[in-house]
Amino acid sequence: MMSSVKRFLIGRPLKSDQLGDQKLNKTKALAILSSDALSSVAYGPEQILLVLITLSAAAFWYSIPIAAGVLVLLVALILSYRQIIFAYPQGGGAYVVSKENLGIYPGLIAGGSLLVDYILTVAVSVSAGTDAITSAFPSLHAYNVPIAIIFVLLITTLNLRGVTESASLLAYPVYLFVLALFVLIAVGIYNILTGQVSAELHAPLGTPVAGISLFLLLKAFSSGSSALTGVEAISNAIPNFKEPSPNNAAKTLLAMGSLLALLFSGIVFLAYYYGIVPRPEVTVVSDIAEQIFGRNFMYYFIQGTTALILILAANTGYSAFPLLAVNLAKDKFIPRMFTIRGDRLGYSNGILILGLLSIVLIVVFKGRTEHLIPLYAVGVFIPFTLSQSGMIVRWVRKKPEGWVMKLIINATGALISLIVTMMFFLTKFTQVWPVLVFIPLILVLFHRIHKHYEDVADQLRITSCTKALPIEGNIIIVPVAGITHVVENSLNYAKSLSAYQIIAVHVPFEREDEQVFEQKWTKWQPDIRLVSLYSPYRSIIHPLTKFIDTVQRKASESNYQVTVIVPQFIPKKGWHNILHNQSSLLLRAHLLYRRNVIITTVPYHLKK
Template identity: 65%
Template sequence: MFAKMKRMLIGRPLKSNEIHSQKLNKLKALAVLSSDALSSVAYGPEQILIVLVVAGGAALWYALPISLGVLVLLVALILSYRQIIFAYPQGGGAYMVSKENLGVNFGLTAGGSLLVDYILTVAVSVSAGTDAITSAFPALRAYNVTVAVVIVVIITILNLRGLTDSATLLSYPVYFFVVMMVLVIGAGVFGALTGQTTPVHPHTPIGTPVIGVSLFLLLRAFSSGCSALTGVEAISNAIPSFKDPAPKNAAKTLLMMGGILAFLLAGTVFLSYWYGIRPMSDQTVLSQLGGTLFGRNIFYYMIQVSTALILVLAANTGYSAFPMLAYNLANDKYMPRPFKIKGDRLGYSNGIITLGVMSILLIIIFSGKTENLIPLYAVGVFIPFSLSQTGMIVHWIRERPKGWTGRLFINLTGALICYLILIIFFLTKFGQIWPVLIFLPIVIFIFHKIHQHYMLVAEQLRLDLSIPLRSVRTTDNIIVVPVAGITKVVEQSLTYAKSLSKNVIAVYVGDSPQAISKMENEWNQWNTGIRLVTLHSLYRSIISPLDKFIDTVKWKADQTGATVTVVFPQFYTKKWWQNFLHNQSGTLIKASLIRLADVVIATVPYHFKK
């Protein structure tokens, strides 16, 4: 049943040689990998206005120069990451750049920040999308968390179907949002030029001094607006997902994303200023803008639907980039190896599922409140931004290829701006972002412990090929077969045990002298030629007496260099639910024996046909 449901949800398994079918062209990649960045149009400008409105509606004109500063940073980041794409075509983005040029710990800092940031990407995007839905349908406001969790589950399943399947389906809403935003900006500019649309509030002329506006307030608004730049790095992390030539296609996609994002950000901020839009608790800025330009008609609801979809699907950037980054970290032995395994649809399923589960936990913990997550979300991405720019500076100085000075200048500019943003974040929003100073060292510590474990495992498994395999006489081996009675299951296990060695011991644990006596009589009648050892359990426990007996056997075997093998008779029911009708003593015994060093555990299965 589980297999049928799995096939229905994620489709048939793909062959390894079908990997080329899972590569993305530029248009699909733009939709999948840029959805996070493009979705920031729905909340980035609003975050600027939320900070400025504290000083009054007259202060909202400052959003224009602040957004101009954000656009300058966007250009610097786009040019910088374009260089990273060609310098590191294998992907990995900030993690690879920082690790190779600044050292392992800086690489792990960048990688850890991005992993956490991708989890936040999903949580923030889905929470914001849910806010957009409830703005249009207030009756759903009480079910914010439930709606958000359901959305995450759906997106997780879509991504488990494979990259191209999810890209094909999810690209339509992304381009639908872009088209709707172009219509909004076009209608807004037309209304402003003709005066046909009445502003919600009169806008303050540009340059008007406003009492209460301080440098601290402006820096805080600027740092909030920089949340619109999250997701810019995703394309450089996922270069292997592109069709060949992957670096060129990735670079072109990055430029396309930068151009679209710049246009939408600039247009949204300008229209918000011109029409006097002010942030409200129960309605988003885009909702107000759509209502002002079109009224509550079909176009308004199309804008709301497209906004909700892009915010929700922005999570897909995390689903595309998180598994790839987790793969790179696992490949370097800093994350568990299961993150390197491809699933049935040739995607890194363990990374996808992990991302979905962690995002749901965040949404539940923060009760779906987007504003509580955005500061952590933004600072989490500017740490790898800064480290990647610094790493590229070191790269150009070290390599010095033709034209390296111009490239160095681009990365130096990007680095200075990114570090400035980080300083502003910590000065203006320390109360909201301080957790990053706790969880990031913890994540790096976990990376090192995982790496240490793998190094120790490799050391213990490493074999000296010059030493020949030692010879062992099978007659020395001791086979222990725990038996609960005389059945066909036991018969099959004893036959197998005798094929391994002549030194076979059957062990029966009884809870009363009568049970032991009955077992001994039946065993003698059976005449197996195998010695039966009976143990009396005063406390009705099977595990403890058996453990002590095997410990004794193991100690004696160590004297001669013999191997101890415990062979378990195990039956399996025809229907899965029938397993619950039987005790699981064999499983418990095996779990207990695993702690014993150098004891071989074997299971002989017996399958029921009825």
Template identity: 65%
Template sequence: MASKVKRLLIGRPLKSNEAQEQKLNKLKALAILSSDALSSVAYGPEQILIGLTAVGAIAYWYSLPIGIGVLILLAALILSYRQIIFAYPHGGGAYMVAKENLGENFGLVAGGSLLVDYILTVAVSVSSGTDAITSAVPFLHQYSILIAVLIVVIITLLNLRGLTESATILAYPVYLFILAMVILIIFGLFQVLTGHAPAHAHPAIGTPVAGISLFLLLKAFSSGCSALTGVEAISNAIPNFKKPAPKNAAITLIMMGCILGFLFSGIVFLAYWYGISPSANQTVLSNLSSSIFGRNVVYFFIQATTALILVLAANTGFSAFPLLAYNLARDKYMPRPFTVRGDRLGYSNGIITLGFLSILLIIAFEGNTENLIPLYGVGVFIPFSLSQTGMIVKWIKTRPKGWVPKLIANLIGALICYLIVIIFFITKFEKVWMALVFIPLVVFLFHKIHKHYLAVGDQLRVDLSHHLNDIKPKENVIIVPVAGITKVVEQSLVYAKSLSDNVIAVYVGFSPEDIERMEKQWNEWQTGVRLVTLHSLYRSVLSPLSKFIDTVKYKTDQAGATVTVVMPQFYTKKWWHSFLHNQSGLLIRAYLVRKKNIVMATVPYRFKK
């Protein structure tokens, strides 16, 4: 039944040689990997205006130079990540750059920051989209957490179905949003050029503003840089592209940068020209749309596509998180299951983990994740800063042809990114201090996992110069715990005798009468196996049995022999039948698992009715 449900939800398993068919072309990749970056158009320009509101609407003209600054940083990031794509074609992005050029800990800081950031991406995006839905349909507000959780579950299932299928479904809302924004910008610019837009709704460029300060401008700039979240996702997901993957990924990155730059600059300019102010009841994008079109079909089309893109921004996390987790797991910093492909050839464990952690975050914050947005921004700009710094080090070390312009681009990007991180910590410390706890904690966990895998490798490594033929097998002492004379015991004894001539059956009785009866039946059965009976005064099977095994183990260690415990175990036909029988076998196995140098074998006997 479970298998049928799984097939219904995620589809038939795919063969390994079908992996190339699951790769993304540029148009699908643009939709599935750029949804986070493109959705930031809905709130990035608004964040700039909110930062300027402290000194009044007269300061809104500063949104234009601030917007230009954001575009300069966007260009630097796009150029940097384009270089990263060709330098590190197997993915990993900021993690790989920082690890190779700055050292292990810097790489882990970048990787850990991005992992946390992708979890926040899903939680914040879905919560924002849910808010848009409940604002349009107010009676659903009481179910907002449930709606957000259901959305995460749906996106998780879509991603489990495979990249191609999820990209095909999710591409439509992304391109509809781009279409809606292009219509808004072109029609708005047309009204400006033809004089139909209000000419005096905005302050003139260069108007003196009392109370303005460099600190406030930098704060507004750092808030506007939230429009750049998700830019790094393509460099993390290069293996998901069709061949030639690096070239296709680079072209997709340029396409995303151009679209994002056009949409962002268009919204910033129109918001300034129409004199749009941030409002608690209406977003800047909604206010701008209604100012240009009124409350007609086009307005509602823009609002609907905006809500969809905010929800689907979560999909960038689902595309990039599993591949980043794969790279970390491949380097032994995360659990090895993250390197395993699922039925649909995606890294299912990464997808499921991201969905689960995002749901926990949504429930923990009751869907109100606004306070996480600054932390979300810090989680993005720390890897941005480290990747830029890593590329600077790489150019200085390698000095390839034409490296100076690349170095300058990375240097400008690094300086701006570090400035933004500093501003975040100075102006919003009460909201981002958690980064100082979470990131070191994640890095510490990475090191503990890595240390474990190194220790496991040292213990499992075989010296091929020591030939297996030269190793003489030890004498094997077999212990078979028996609860009576049954078919299960019979099968186990036959198996035990095939392993060694030295077999001991052990029976634990709760009374002298039980022991006497067992010894009599055993002699009558003529097994050819020695029976040891133990009297348990306190009706415990495990205590006397464990003492006996320990005694045998001590003697065999001195003799250089091996102890094997063969456990008879029956399995019922129906799952609920197992609750009708005692579970002493489970207790014995749990005890044996903790003992050193004891081999444990289970001989199953399956009931037919």
């Protein structure tokens, strides 16, 4: 039944040679990998205004030069990540660049930050989209958390079906959002050019504002830079592109940067010219749309597509997280299960873990994750800074043709990203301080996992291991609960192994039962030694393991191997298992960590 449900949810398994069919073309990749960056247009401009309003509405004209600064950073990031795509076509983005050029720990800081950031991407995006829906339907507000969880489960299931299927479905809302905002910006600018918007709604550029300072402007700039989250996703997901993947990824990156620049600058300009003042209950985009269109179809179309893209921005995390996890797993810093492709050729373990951890965040923060946005943003700008610093080292070290211009591009991006990161810590320390806790913890976790894999490899390597001693014979211990076909089946198997000695072990709880069982055993299996371990405290595991340890110690002196054969009957139907105690399962679990003891299960399948 479970296999039928699985097939219904994620589809039929795909052959490994169908991997090429799961690659993305530029159109679908732009929608899937740009949704996070493009969705930030819905809140990035608002973050600038929220800082400037602390002075007065007259300070809103500063949003124009601040937006210009954000665009400069965007250009530097786009050009930088374009260079990263061609320099590291295998993907990995900031993690691979930082590790190769700055060292293992900067690489792990970048990789760990991005892993956490992609989890935050899903939780924040889905929660924000849920808020947009429940704002339109207030009666649903009490169900924010269940609704958000349902969205995460749907997106997770869709991604488990494969990259192309999720891209085919999710591309439409993304492009509808882009269309809606372009219409909004075009109509808004048309109204301005035709004199339908009063110039009194905004303060002229250059208006003196009391209390303005460089610190406040940098704070507004760093807040507005949250619109650039998600820019790095394409460089992490190069393997998802059709061949030639680096060229297609680079073109998609440029297209995303162009769309983001146009939409971001357009919304900032309209917000300034229309004199939009940010309010807690209404978003800036909603306010602009209402002033331009009123409460008609276009207004609700814009609001609906905005809510959709906020939810679908989570899909960027599902595209980039598994591929970043693959790179970390190949380097033995996270579990190797992240390198395994699922039935639909996606890295399903990464997808499932991302969905699970996102749900945990949503539940813990009760769907109100908006105060995690600064943490979410700083988690991106740390890798931004490290990756571009790594590229600086690469150009200085290799000095390829045209390296000076490339160096200038990366140096500009690294400097601005560092400033933004520092401003987050200076101005929003109370919100971003967890970064200073979780990054060291992640590094410790990475180190412990890597050490474990190295230790395992060292012990399994034949050339470095002590030569195993030959086994002189086999002492087989068979725990027996009664005289049944299950026990008979296990004893027959034990006899077939040509063992040095077979010992049946019975653990009675009453002295009378012990004597009765010994008499029956002598008649049934007179050639097999029976050991009775009376257990007055009704424990089976303790006396049995104590006996096995004793036999093992004596056997090791003569190079004999101890094997425990566990008889187990298998019910015809799975639910029948709950009607029986699971002593064999408990015994195997307990003996699994015993050194130099082999555990073998002999199943006996029931027919009805």
